[in-house]
Amino acid sequence: MSAALIVLILLAVLAIVVVSMTVKIVPQARSGIVERFGKYRTTLSAGLNIVVPFIDKVRYVIDLREQVVSFPPQPVITEDNLVVSIDTVIYFQVTDPVAATYEIANYIQAIEQLTMTTLRNITGGMTLEHALTSRDQINSGLRGELDSATGKWGIRVNRVELKGIDPPPSIIDAMEQQMRAERNKRAAILTAEGERQSAILTAEGDKQSAILTAEGQRQAQILTAQADRQAQILRSQGEAQAIQTVFQAIHDGNPDQKLLSYQYLQMLPKIAEGDNATTWIIPAELTKALGTLGGTIGSIPVDGGGSKTRVDYDASIEDDVAADTAATNEAVQEALDAAKAAENPATTAADLPSQEEPPPPPPAGGTPQA
Structure with missing residues (x-):
């Protein structure tokens, strides 16, 4: 192989490398963060983009779609000193790729920790019964706190949902007994009410029967x-x-x-046939x-x-x-x-x-x- 052919091959490879480093294709609903000599230079939008090779570098590609993150159950102490496990689901979206890249090192972990602390603050002021029946209140309060805290990170929290609130087994047994007693109470009340209505209807029927009987006897x-x-x-x-x-x-x-x-x-x-006519003249x-x-x-x-x-x-x-x-x-x-x-x-x-x-x-x- 001659030296000229080797040079041509090297030039061709260099040209391919240069072209690949110059042309950058960013997928839809994503943004590319470009750094020049380690410093932020620009943000690439979706589509075909041209950068300076060997000088500019696409450091991060940020997903701009709404993301769903589920966090494992976390122990939370309620106002009545009961430990419950609460797992949450966060729906968020990156609105500023630059802030999400340089303002926070790991925004997923930051959102998880912020969710845990905020959830403990909100649930700590509620009793267990209130927490079980106030999911909407907890969701709205948690969303407001997360949205205000993550705004400077270029992240918008759209929705927060509680997947489950799990009390301890002993509390679950006590709640079942309470629920059973409440149901028995309602059943007893309904039974008594039914007997009362039955007695009233029976008395009314007897009254109508007596009236109709008297009317029939009169007629x-x-x-x-x-x-x-x-x-x-x-x-x-x-x-x-x-x-x-x-x-x-x-x-x-x-x-x-x-x-x-x-x-x-x-x-x-x-x-003379009469009984008393014994004598007649x-x-x-x-x-x-x-x-x-x-x-x-x-x-x-x-x-x-x-x-x-x-x-x-x-x-x-x-x-x-x-x-x-x-x-x-x-x-x-x-x-x-x-x-x-x-x-x-x-x-x-x-x-x-x-x-x-x-x-x-x-x-x-x-x-x-x-």
Whole structure:
């Protein structure tokens, strides 16, 4: 190999080295810190950059993206002297690559230590129960302290989260017992409340049942009374029609003294059938007594033309209670008037029309006179 070829090869290698030292490519979302003779010179942005070879040197490449760092659990003493372990997660971003490079030697370690001290300061003023229920307050306080402290380092803390707060096992057992007791208390309260509501609803149901029962009994009594009233009215109507029928039959038959005496003789055995009728007296002059009785009974006014109100034997009982009641009252009144006339001793046969001479027939549509 000739000396000229060796020189060419050396020049080519030197040119490649020079080009590689001159051209610098910085990836996206990163920044390059350039030093000249150990002193900061400039910051390279993302893309293709040209530097002076052998003089300028890219010392650091800083990542400008948001970074997530998780720190291991740290022991923290609360206000009530309980040791708990808290692990945190920090979300931060480099905003000034120069400050992050020259203001702090290791900003990740610095953030971790600052997080531990700040967390102990904040949690040390809280009880365990308050710390467990105030994560948002701890996160906001921790973020504010870290952001103000890391601002001069060119770092912005975006978010701080507590991954977990772990009390000692004995405290966990006590908390479980407390929680169990609280749940038992709530269960007992709910059970008592349910029994109270059940008793109230039962009493209300009994009240409504008693009211409905009383109302039903009232309606039943009203209906029973109305049924009894209707039954009595119908019974009275039947009796009135029976009396009216008997009177009509008597008037239609035009009885005389012999018939009345015969009916009297038929009633004598029935009089003797009574339990208390152990002794009864028959007059010796029975014929004379019957004649006297017939003369007395014969004074009953008899209308040869029939009864005043004719009864239709084939007619059915009307359902109209009002009309039947009026007719019944009229028939009963007539029967009472006839009975009073029969019981009046002042009435003589001379005052009544004889059987031989029947009274003139009543005018058409009128009521016959007694």
